[in-house]
Amino acid sequence: MTLSEPLPGKNPMLAACRGDANNDHPLLRSARELAELHELRLGASRERADEIDHERTRLVREIDCWVTGQLPPSLGAARVHTETIGAVVDRLGQFTACAFAALASGSNWELGDAWERLAELAIGYEDLKDEVSVGRRRLPGGP
Numbered sequence: 001m002t003l004s005e006p007l008p009g010k011n012p013m014l015a016a017c018r019g020d021a022n023n024d025h026p027l028l029r030s031a032r033e034l035a036e037l038h039e040l041r042l043g044a045s046r047e048r049a050d051e052i053d054h055e056r057t058r059l060v061r062e063i064d065c066w067v068t069g070q071l072p073p074s075l076g077a078a079r080v081h082t083e084t085i086g087a088v089v090d091r092l093g094q095f096t097a098c099a100f101a102a103l104a105s106g107s108n109w110e111l112g113d114a115w116e117r118l119a120e121l122a123i124g125y126e127d128l129k130d131e132v133s134v135g136r137r138r139l140p141g142g143p
Contacts, residue, residue: 006070006071006133007027007067007070007085007129007132007133008023008025008027008028008129009126009129010122010123010125010126010129012025012028013027013028013031013089013092013122013125014092014096014118014122015028016028016029016031016032016035017031017032017034017035017092017093017096018035018096019032019035019036020032026066027063027066027067027085027089030059030062030063030086030089031089031092031093033059034056034059034060034089034090034092034093034094035092035093035094035096035097036093037052037055037056037059037093038056038093038094038096038097038098039097039100039101040052041053041097042097042098042101056090059086059090060084060086060087060089060090061086062086063084063085063086063089064084064085064086064139064141067084067085067086067139068139068141071132071133071135071139072133072134072135073135074132074135074136074137074138075135075136078135078136078137078138079136079137079138080137080138080139080140081128081131081132081137081138081139081140082140083139083140084139084140084141085128085129085132085139088121088124088125088128089125091121092118092121092122092125095114095117095118095121096118098114098117098118099111099114099115099117099118101114102114102115
């Protein structure tokens with residue numbers, strides 16, 4: 001990853017969501033935390049789920065603030081994306097937790113569906129990362 005490309009690609013992002021602690025990139029660290037929170041949320045009480053959601057919201061905001069400071073201004077004709085990077089990373093964490101839960105459940109249909117959703121979102125993240133990094137796409141509330 002170069003300085004001109006501050007957003008990590010889908011492979012390091014997926015590794016972070018799986019708990020890879022080898023990279024201390026701020027976005028990857030937050031992705032790892034979000035995936036852990038989603039894993040905790042799967043079996044949490046309503047009260048605990050609310051606490052987890054507050055922490056997730058805080059992390060998503062931190063990601064969005066960090067990303068906004070890293071990106072170049074978007075081009076005048078750049079289309080706006082419907083979600084922030086923080087929201088996409090949060091869903092990557094959620095889909096990772098669900099995929100591993102499906103793996104543990106033994107249901108082939110659930111497992112295939114969960115991994116397919118995760119793979120499709122990872123590709124979408126990669127496309128979004130590429131487009132916002134060069135200014136062709138802009139994020140809600142971003143430059």
